[in-house]
Amino acid sequence: MQQSVLIRNNVNITGDGKEVILFAHGFGCDQNAWQFVVDAFIDDYKVILFDYTGSGQSDINQYISAKYSTLDGYVQDVLEICEALDLRDVIFIGHSVSSMIGVLAANLKPEYFSKLVLVGPSARYLNDGDYIGGFEKDDLENLFEFMDSNYLGWSSTMAPAIMGNADRPALGGFLTESFCSTDPKVARDFARVTFFSDNRADLSKLKIPSLTLQCAEDIIAPNSVGKYVHQHAPGNEIVMLNATGHCPHISEPEETIRAIKAFIN
Numbered sequence: 001m002q003q004s005v006l007i008r009n010n011v012n013i014t015g016d017g018k019e020v021i022l023f024a025h026g027f028g029c030d031q032n033a034w035q036f037v038v039d040a041f042i043d044d045y046k047v048i049l050f051d052y053t054g055s056g057q058s059d060i061n062q063y064i065s066a067k068y069s070t071l072d073g074y075v076q077d078v079l080e081i082c083e084a085l086d087l088r089d090v091i092f093i094g095h096s097v098s099s100m101i102g103v104l105a106a107n108l109k110p111e112y113f114s115k116l117v118l119v120g121p122s123a124r125y126l127n128d129g130d131y132i133g134g135f136e137k138d139d140l141e142n143l144f145e146f147m148d149s150n151y152l153g154w155s156s157t158m159a160p161a162i163m164g165n166a167d168r169p170a171l172g173g174f175l176t177e178s179f180c181s182t183d184p185k186v187a188r189d190f191a192r193v194t195f196f197s198d199n200r201a202d203l204s205k206l207k208i209p210s211l212t213l214q215c216a217e218d219i220i221a222p223n224s225v226g227k228y229v230h231q232h233a234p235g236n237e238i239v240m241l242n243a244t245g246h247c248p249h250i251s252e253p254e255e256t257i258r259a260i261k262a263f264i265n
Contacts, residue, residue, distance in 0.1 A: 002084040010057040015042035026096030028179040030056025036253035054186035089114040116210040155179035164245025203232040211263040217244040
């Protein structure tokens with residue numbers, strides 16, 4: 001079990017500390033998305049990086065659409081990694097959809113986690129009555145139609161928009177490359193699961209201290225959703241970053257590192 005999980009999810013371990021940080025990437029990415037922040041933690045922590053099944057250098061042969069048709073499949077990846085490495089009291093740092101994967105994992109197995117850092121979280125992307133998630137259903141259906149008909153075109157349009165920081169096109173290029181290297185079938189599945197999930201009711205069950213890192217001018221997770229997470233997750237702290245776009249760990253790593261360290265220390 002241990003070796004097969006570590007190979008399946010391309011688990012990499014680095015760092016000299018006793019406390020463990022587990023970094024979990026967002027949609028369309030893999031563990032390389034954390035490359036700009038990891039070095040700041042390896043002197044003081046044991047750092048674990050992985051790719052969700054179907055992403056990055058994971059074993060794509062073990063990707064089963066039915067298993068990953070809800071976030072529970074991805075939650076299982078996280079919990080199985082913790083189990084395989086016999087981890088306890090992990091600091092979980094999740095970007096985007098991984099924020100809610102972390103919440104779900106901590107609700108199921110709180111003993112595995114000591115703190116959660118939620119980078120650009122959203123408990124629901126769809127608008128719903130008074131709740132402003134940022135997207136209407138028609139917008140998302142159009143998005144998926146474009147994705148289904150021309151995945152590479154979709155990637156090269158969407159990735160720079162998600163990244164923001166148009167004045168630094170290399171950042172959008174970095175994310176585009178990541179999107180384009182993801183298997184289109186997996187990406188379509190993961191996108192649907194991400195954008196149509198509703199995890200609002202899961203926030204109140206959280207028993208682990210957590211931090212929300214909310215970016216300015218984020219088209220994927222606007223301020224309203226970050227504040228919603230903060231208000232509904234017990235014991236949640238929030239930091240409003242100056243970073244713009246949806247990927248502060250890539251666009252503004254130093255600001256992101258400072259906010260994480262202030263919380264976990």
